[in-house]
Amino acid sequence: MSDRPDDAFFTLHADLPREGPGETADVAWxxxxxxxxxxxxxLDAASGPGGDIGALLRAAPTGHVTAIDLHAPFIEAARARWGADPxxxxxxxxxxxxxxxxDFIWCAGAVYFLGIEAALTAWAPRLAPGGVIAFSEPCLFTDTPTDGAIAFWEGYARLTDAAGIAAQATAAGYETLATRAIGDIGWESYFRPMEARIAKLRPGADAALAAVLDQAEAEVALWRAHRAETGYLLSLVRPA
Ligand SMILES: C[S@@+](CC[C@H](N)C(=O)[O-])C[C@H]1O[C@@H](n2cnc3c(N)ncnc32)[C@H](O)[C@@H]1O
Known part of the structure; x- marks a missing residue:
């Protein structure tokens, strides 16, 4: 979540099936x-390369998914997979x-760029009557997190627990309908393809890329060591 040398960062992150943890079962839930x-x-908000689009279409087979991301190459990757689907x-x-x-705004692993209150406030006028939002957010699952669990989020200032996330939704005028932690399968669905890409890129990596690969490996190791203490909480909310 910190600033990284962009070129090397996106060299690592090109061609990954998804850009954050999550799995089909999260969307289905x-x-x-x-x-x-x-x-x-x-709306698949901050869709990355579109790793959740298939699951969203399975949930709404006659519906429509608008997927948007700031990073154009991610949208091009999504276009290669979904561009022909009307x-x-x-x-x-x-x-x-x-x-x-x-009717449904899905935001996996990206609300933290804006903050929960800012994002939910911005989306309120975009929701149809009865519409709901599902978003995942960094969360502490224990009152006594170790330094390693905190370090995983690289100084994220709004890091809090489930009650703190719900309070931010309430402050934005929403009620929380249900929550669930993103499970190990979701995290490994992100990390394992990343590890394969690291192994592919490691030979011949220049210093900037090697630093990014090292940092990514450390991130994976840190999560595996502290996964009981912290992770993403998926919250389903609607305007109160
Ligand atoms: C951790 S990734 C998650 C991507 C995707 N939801 C997934 O699970 O694979 C975060 C994404 O948020 C995008 N992003 C960050 N700020 C954004 C913004 N204001 N609007 C759209 N996309 C944004 C980044 O480009 C990146 O693709």
Missing amino acids: AAETAGLRPDARI RVTLMTGDMTEPSGPF
């Missing part, structure tokens, strides 16, 4: 808990831009 209609209009619109831009209305 949120859609089922929300009672999503098959024809739901969905149920999918792909856009490069800020995740608060699309005007909607949306």
Whole structure:
């Protein structure tokens, strides 16, 4: 979550199937808990390369997914997978831009760029009546986290627990309907392809790239050591 040399960072992150932890079961849980209609209009906010688009379409097979991300190469990667599907619109831009209305806003691992209150406030006018938002956010699962668990988030100032996340949603005028922690499968779905890419890039990496690869390996090791203490909490919220 810190600033990194961009070129080397994106060399590592090119061609990964997803850019943060998550799995199909997370999307299915949120859609089922929300009672999503098959024809739901969905925003995949900060979609990355579109790793969740398939699961979103399975949740709403006659609906529509608008996927947006600031990083154009991620949207191009998503276009290679989903560009021919008329149920999918792909856009490069800020995740608060699309005007909607949306029945479901899905945001995996990206609300922290804006902050929960700012993101939920920006999305409120984009929600259709009855619309819901699901977002994942860094979370402490223990009252006594070790230094390693805190260090995993690299100084994230808003790091808090489930009650703290719900309080920020409340402050933005939302109620929390349900929560669930992103599980090990979701994290490994992100880390294992990254480890394969690190192994591929390591031979011949220049100093900047080697530093990024080292940092990524350290991040994986830190999460595996502290995964009981911290992770992402997926929250399903709606305007109160
Ligand atoms: C941790 S990745 C998660 C990507 C994707 N949701 C996934 O799970 O694979 C965070 C993403 O947020 C994007 N991002 C950051 N700020 C953004 C903003 N204001 N609007 C749109 N995308 C943003 C980044 O480009 C990156 O793709």
